[in-house]
Amino acid sequence: MPELEWNNAVWDGSYDWAAAGEEWSATWGGSEAQWFGSLYPRLHRVLPAKRVLEIAPGFGRWTKFLVRACESYVGIDLSGKCVNACQSMFAGANHACFVKNDGLSLREADGTFDFVFSFDSLVHGELDVFIHYIPQIIDKLTPNGVAFIHHSNLAAIPDYPSNPHCRATSVDAAQVAALIDEHGGRVLIQEIVNWGSQTLSDCLTMFARAQLPTTGAAPIVITNPRFMDEAEIIRVSQSEYSGIRTDAAASRESDQPRRARGLMVRLQRAWQWG
Numbered sequence: 499m500p501e502l503e504w505n506n507a508v509w510d511g512s513y514d515w516a517a518a519g520e521e522w523s524a525t526w527g528g529s530e531a532q533w534f535g536s537l538y539p540r541l542h543r544v545l546p547a548k549r550v551l552e553i554a555p556g557f558g559r560w561t562k563f564l565v566r567a568c569e570s571y572v573g574i575d576l577s578g579k580c581v582n583a584c585q586s587m588f589a590g591a592n593h594a595c596f597v598k599n600d601g602l603s604l605r606e607a608d609g610t611f612d613f614v615f616s617f618d619s620l621v622h623g624e625l626d627v628f629i630h631y632i633p634q635i636i637d638k639l640t641p642n643g644v645a646f647i648h649h650s651n652l653a654a655i656p657d658y659p660s661n662p663h664c665r666a667t668s669v670d671a672a673q674v675a676a677l678i679d680e681h682g683g684r685v686l687i688q689e690i691v692n693w694g695s696q697t698l699s700d701c702l703t704m705f706a707r708a709q710l711p712t713t714g715a716a717p718i719v720i721t722n723p724r725f726m727d728e729a730e731i732i733r734v735s736q737s738e739y740s741g742i743r744t745d746a747a748a749s750r751e752s753d754q755p756r757r758a759r760g761l762m763v764r765l766q767r768a769w770q771w772g
Contacts, residue, residue: 515556515557515579515580515583518556518557518558518559518583519556519557519558519559519618520559522559522618523559525694525726525729525730525733526729526732526733526736527732527733527734527736528736529559529560529562530736531732531733531735531736532729532732533560533563535728535731535732535735535736536728536729536732537560537617538563540646540689540702540704541615541646544612544613544644544646545564545567545568545613546567546568547567547568547611547612547613547643548568548569548570548612549568549569549570549571549572549609549610549611549612549613549640550564550565550567550568550570550571550572550611550612550613550614550615551571551572551573551574551604551607551611551613551614551615551638552564552571552572552573552574552614552615552616553574553575553604553614553615553616553619553620553631553647554574554575554576554580554616554619554620555573555574555575555580555584555596555619556575556577556580556619557580557583557584557587558573558583558584558587558588559618560615560617561573561584561587561588561594562588564615565588565591565593565594568593568612568613569593570593570594571591571593571594571595572594572595572596572597572607572608572611573594573595573596573597574596574597574598574599574604574606574607575596575598575599576598576599576600576601577598578598581596581597581598584596601623601627602626602627602630602631603630603634604631604634604635604638605634607638609638610638610639610640610643611638611639611640611643612639612640612642612643612644613643613644613645613646614635614638614639614643614644614645614646614647615645615646615647616646616647616648617646617648618648619648620647620648620649621648621649621650621663621665621666621700622650622664622665622666623649623650623666623669624666624667624668624669625653625666625668625669625673627666628649628669628673628674628677629677632674632677632678632681632683633677633681633682635647635683636678636681636682636683636705636707639706639707641707641709641710642706642710642711643706643707644686644704644705644706644710645703645704645705645706646702646703646704647674647702647703647704647705648700648701648702648703649666649669649674649700649701649703650665650666650667650669650670650699650700650701651665651669651670651671651690651698651699651700651701652665652666652667652669652670652699653666653667653668653669653670653673654670654671654672654698655670655697655698655699658697658699659695659697660695661699662694662695663693663694663699665693665699665700670701671688671690671701671703674688674701674703675688675703675717678703678705682707682708683705683706683707683708684705684706684707684708684710684717685703685704685705685717686704686705686706686710686717686718687702687703687704687717687718687719687720688701688702688703688704688717688718688719688720689701689702689719689720689722690719690720690721690722691722691723691725692722692723692724692725692726693725693726694726695726696723698721698723700725
């Protein structure tokens, strides 16, 4: 169970940030391939945004894409090591600032935001973190603002075989949706996905203030056990576009285009909320 103390000790202490987080995007072929192949297709309706808040940016794996898509950016992280690294890395971005918090409060992020984002970070946050963060995120959204949060779904799987990626064990999609509803928000989409195995251990939740005008009142719920297939498709495709071709990629030549087209089209349609 990744308690707050564990997160602080690891990300601000024992973890070696030599690869700046790129190691976690290797399955997709790197952070650029993961951003444009997996994340941006889900976010294209909310970016660019005027003001962006990123929770737990780490060493800026996604920050480098977000700062280009906004007029004002704030990154907030419980790790002083991460804050210092981002301040150095993005020193030339005058519209970006980075602040440290205690892992529970967003008061250091001044103002309201059109887009709040966190990916591959809050999956380690237990339920107490979301009890604190969800109402603050909703309060900080502009009337038309949207939040996109990647979190654990492991609490919905009591007999999960293992937890190699240190997902929070007390959080699932239903609990996060209930917190959003309780604090005056509205879920737009929840996509429950696998990560590194067949276990549906993770969830991508997009939400807004309850008053956000959209044509659909009911949230879209997607169960996607092929998230890692998507990662493989992206990795193979990006290596081909880069002029790099592996023997393993060549062996999948025959059915890769059909698989890629069918999966990506279905997902793109599913994320057309509102």
